[in-house]
Amino acid sequence: MALTDDHMSDQEEDLLNRSTNNYQQPTENKVPEQEGSNPNTQGHVMDPIILTEECLTLTFLENAEEKILLQTPPNIRKVSLNIRSCAWSPMQQYVLNQTNSQMNYQTNSQMKILLWNCRGANNLTFRRNLDAILHANTPSVLAHIN
Known part of the structure; x- marks a missing residue:
């Protein structure tokens, strides 16, 4: 049975106001974004990552283009790199060997x-x-x- 405003008691009206004021729209399920991974943001062109170990795992968002600058200390010459295009995709494994060039103007070589x-x-x-x-x-x- 529907009640109009004329037939509603003060308690019912107060209850209705409290329930509508506390109502929140349901939020969509989203994959959490990684910092700097949204291609629509005006952020860095490259996200610097400083390697402290000899293994690195990168997980990207689906259909997102990423440019990442890997900075390695001079003592690390071989890096194991695991790449996933998104959180639920299979892991692709690569090994990167860094070689010193004759003229090394930087302490960290870029690749x-x-x-x-x-x-x-x-x-x-x-x-x-x-x-x-x-x-x-x-x-x-x-x-x-x-």
Whole structure:
């Protein structure tokens, strides 16, 4: 039975006001964002990560492009890198060997890593586009997941 405002007692009206004021909209279930991972934010171009151990695990959000600068101390020459495209994807494992160059102006050497997840890798157009990207970026490590 529906009550109009004229037939509502003061107690019922007070109860109705309290229940509507405390009501909150249900929140959506979202994957928690990592710092600096939202491509729509005007943040850093690269997130610096300083390695303190010889193993690093990176987990990215799904469909998010990330640029990360890995800074390693001079005593670490070999790094095990575990990469996941999202929290529920299988782990991809890589090993990075760092070599000293003849002219080392920095205490930490930099390494470009290109991780590509694509179907149709045998397509001639894909290979041409990938060659153009490799020529422009010259990564030290290329990881292609098919």
